[in-house]
Amino acid sequence: MMTDSQKQDVKVIIEFMFDGHMPQMEINERVAEVAWEMMQQAKTCSNGMDFVPRPTGFKPGLAYIAIQLTQIALRLRTGNGIYISCKSAVAYKWSHELQLAGMGM
Amino acid sequence: MASLPDALLVKYADGASVLVALTNGRGSLSPVPPGISAREWADVLFSRTPNDINPNAVLANNKWEEIIQSKAVMIGDGLVSVYRQTPITLYRVRSETLQPYSDDMIIFDDRKADEFFRIGTKNLPHALVDKILASIKIK
Numbered sequence: 367m368m369t370d371s372q373k374q375d376v377k378v379i380i381e382f383m384f385d386g387h388m389p390q391m392e393i394n395e396r397v398a399e400v401a402w403e404m405m406q407q408a409k410t411c412s413n414g415m416d417f418v419p420r421p422t423g424f425k426p427g428l429a430y431i432a433i434q435l436t437q438i439a440l441r442l443r444t445g446n447g448i449y450i451s452c453k454s455a456v457a458y459k460w461s462h463e464l465q466l467a468g469m470g471m
Numbered sequence: 472m473a474s475l476p477d478a479l480l481v482k483y484a485d486g487a488s489v490l491v492a493l494t495n496g497r498g499s500l501s502p503v504p505p506g507i508s509a510r511e512w513a514d515v516l517f518s519r520t521p522n523d524i525n526p527n528a529v530l531a532n533n534k535w536e537e538i539i540q541s542k543a544v545m546i547g548d549g550l551v552s553v554y555r556q557t558p559i560t561l562y563r564v565r566s567e568t569l570q571p572y573s574d575d576m577i578i579f580d581d582r583k584a585d586e587f588f589r590i591g592t593k594n595l596p597h598a599l600v601d602k603i604l605a606s607i608k609i610k
Contacts, residue, residue, distance in 0.1 A: 387499040403570055411543040451504070451537035455544040458502035462478050462490055462591075463571045471473055471482070 368395060372432045376401050379438060380464065383408070383457050391468030395428055400467045402431045404460045405438055411452030487594040490572070496585035502541065504534045508584040512538060513577060517551050517562045549575075558582055559609055565597055574600045 368376075373393040379401050380388055391397065473480045478492035494501060496509030503512040515538045525535040549566030558581035565574050572591030579587050592600055 384500065400571075407544050407570070410547075411540065451541045452544060454502045454504075455541035458494075458500060459544060459575075460571060461500045462475060462480070462492055465475050466473060466480060469473060471480070 368393070368398065368428070368432065372398070372436070375432070375436045375438075379405065379435060383453060384461070385457075388461075388464070391465060392470075394467070394470065396467040396470070397464065398428065398431055398435060400460060400464045401435060404456050404464075405435075407459070408452050408456045411455065485594070488592070489595065490589070490591040492589045492591075494587055494589055496587065502545070503585075504537055506531070507534060509587055510579055510584045513560075513562055513579065513587070515539065516542060516545055517553060517564075554604065556609060559607075561604065563604070565600075573597070576604075 376393050376398050380397075383401075383404055472482065475492075477494070478490060480488060480490050482488040494509075496503040496512070501509070503509045515535060519539065521539050521542075525532055546564050547566060547569045549564040549569045552563045552565065554561040554563065560579045560581070561576055562578075563574060563576045567573065569575070572593055574590075574592040574595065574597060576590040577587050578590065
């Protein structure tokens with residue numbers, strides 16, 4: 367179960383990725399997972415940025431993802447280094463997946 | 472089955488799913504940089520490499536570089552195929568690792584330079600995607 371604080375962190379990340387154009391949605395665990403994948407791809411694209419260290423050898427659980435997303439949200443609040451091209455490409459790739467996740471799918 | 476304002480998702484009992492969406496290249500969620508058409512964007516994204524020289528004076532260098540850079544997200548380690556049958560051009564990225572779709576396709580109609588269809592499939596065998604693409608009838 368996600369806390370209100372964790373949901374707020376996920377919301378900060380989504381709003382950043384979509385420049386505020388994302389429709390209203392329910393923030394749930396699946397949405398958090400999609401947000402996590404989006405940040406992973408943004409990291410790959412904006413090569414050299416120290417965003418999220420992916421754990422090796424296991425699939426990250428919600429607890430790990432929530433901690434990492436909190437740190438990312440903090441960085442986004444205080445400035446970021448994601449290239450615009452990376453951000454728009456990631457937002458495009460995941461926009462429908464994110465909306466469907468918000469619908470519980 | 473689920474629908475969004477611009478998309479339709481069909482989810483099968485075996486876990487496979489197919490997303491069909493219409494994207495406006497000028498829309499707020501478009502990956503197309505301002506000032507160029509979606510067709511130009513797709514041509515650079517899928518047909519050019521970082522080693523190419525920008526052949527299009529109209530396309531400013533920074534836009535060219537932005538698009539080339541976004542290949543890391545849009546294509547990654549995927550295999551790109553281009554299918555062409557006037558007036559349709561289909562770009563397909565096929566990958567075993569790329570998220571969220573193992574086959575991610577963009578389809579243009581020559582008569583609409585700024586609109587394109589996207590078809591994304593998950594857990595659908597590539598051979599079946601081949602058959603679906605082969606069955607498309609142009610009207």
